Amino acid sequence: MxxxxxxxxxxxxxxxxxxxxxxxxxxxxxxxxxxxxxxxxxxxxxxxxxxxxxxRVPPTNRFDALFDNQVYDLIDLPSVKVDPLKFKDTKRYSERLKAARAKTGDEDAIKVAVGKIGGVETVVAIQNFFFMGGSMGMAVGDGIIAGARHALKIEAPFVMFTASGGARMQEGILSLMQMPRTTVAVQMLRDAGIPYVVVLTDPTSGGVSASYAMLGDVQIAEPGAMIAFSGPRVIEQTIREKLPDGFQRAEYLHEHGMVDMVVHRHEMKDQLGTVLGLLMGGRHTRRAAE
Structure with a gap:
């Protein structure tokens, strides 16, 4: 049998x-x-x-498409306290984190790497929308600050790819505190003359758009990306008017001077290489020669 x-x-x-x-x-x-x-x-x-x-693109695929010859090194990011407020809604926050980590294989919604783009050594931070909607919590804030500090240390430009629904509600005021903390990190780069370039991807909203996402020396957006503080439905319900077509999309913001350029993903690496080379003013070639 x-x-x-x-x-x-x-x-x-x-x-x-x-x-x-x-x-x-x-x-x-x-x-x-x-x-x-x-x-x-x-x-x-x-x-x-x-x-x-x-x-939307996972961070690893984005790194592979950006860096020369797909060669880069991930930067170790500081660990933060898990579930500092012991938050619970329909699930415990600790359970949501565990599920997101199992799904993505990442510790949190940000990864930072260093490598060359168009021959320019660059620090790149990428938010992962697949990890709890790319929400900004303490880990994301610390990751951006760690990336900015590394860029200062090696005198390399810092590129930030944003993709987020905003602050992480499960961390309350601790997530909102990342707005001024990351703003200070950007100012540190500016004081040192280090370029800070932001690439806005779909979606970029909430506290992220109200802080480091809109502070770049150069603001680049991907085609069709939704860039806003509040979603169009919330605005329409508030003002009781119909919004224009394409409102809060990358092309609309470009037409109204909110972003400098809209760049196709296939052209992003070359465009970034050109921008970074111009912003660094040949500093990277002099360092290589030395």
Whole structure:
């Protein structure tokens, strides 16, 4: 009986019931609804080949697309106290953190690395929207400060990729305190003459847009990125008026002088390399020669 159940039955089931298509084989575009082969979607830097919609990108994929020859070193970030307020809603905050870490493989919603972009040694910080919506808590604040300090130490420009729904409510006032803390870190860079470039990706909102996200020496945005403090629905309900088409999108902000340029993801590396080279004024080439 064991031979029949353990060997014959599975073989028959395999023939009669062929394996279903894996769930992660295809990606459905959020903009046009077209189905895209997942491997092609990732190879295209998470940009839809049909409508050019820029989807959200995990930090590792972003680093690989930015740094020369995909060579970079991650910077160790300081650890922070887990669940300092013992917060609980429908779940404990500690449980939400544990689930987010298991899902993404990251400790929190930010990663910082150093490498060369267009030959310019650069410190890059990237917020991970897949980790609790990229929300800004103590770990994100400390990560940005650590990145800024490393940029000061090696005299390299600091590039910040934002992707966040705002401050992390589970950390209360401690998350809001990251707004002035990161603002001070940006000012430290400015006082030292170190360039600070911000790349706004979809979405950038809340306390993030009200602090370090809008303080760059150069403000770059990805096409179609939603950049705002409050969402359009909240504003419409408040002012009881219909907002213009494309309001709070990257192109609208560019037309109204809120961002300096809107750059396609495929051109981001080259554009950043050009901007950083101009801002550094040849300092990186002199240091390399020395």
């Amino acid at each position: 064991s031979w029949l159940t353990n060997y014959v039955k599975p073989k028959l089931q395999k023939v009669l019931n062929p394996r279903e298509t894996p769930d992660n084989l295809w990606h459905k575009c959020k903009s046009c609804g077209q189905m895209i082969f997942q491997k092609e979607f990732i190879a295209n830097q998470y940009v839809c080949a049909h409508c050019d919609h820029h989807d």
